[in-house]
C-alpha cells in the first residue's frame with residue numbers, strides 16, 4: 001500500500017492551542033552558549049524553532065508534534081519541555 005506524502009498526512013492532524021500557556025520555554029543564554037539553539041532549530045520536524053533577528057530563538061509551540069526530539073538534543077537546562085495541558089496539543093488523525 002502506498003502512503004500519501006508526509007505533508008498530506010500531517011495536514012490531517014488537529015491542533016488545540018493553549019493560548020494561556022506555552023509548554024516549551026527556552027533559557028536563551030544557555031541555548032546559545034551550549035549550541036542547543038542550532039540543534040533544536042535543525043532537528044524539529046515541525047519547524048517550531050527559528051532564529052529571530054535579535055539572535056534569540058523563537059518558539060511557535062502551537063505547531064509542536066510532541067515527538068520529544070528537541071528535548072533529546074538539548075543540553076541540560078537549556079530547554080524546558082513538557083506535554084501540553086490536558087485537552088491541548090496535537091491530535092493525530094493518522095498513524
Ligand code: SF4
Pocket residue numbers: 043044045046047048063064065066067068069070071
Ligand atoms: S517535541 Fe518535536 S515537534 Fe515539538 S518542538 Fe520538539 S522537536 Fe519540535
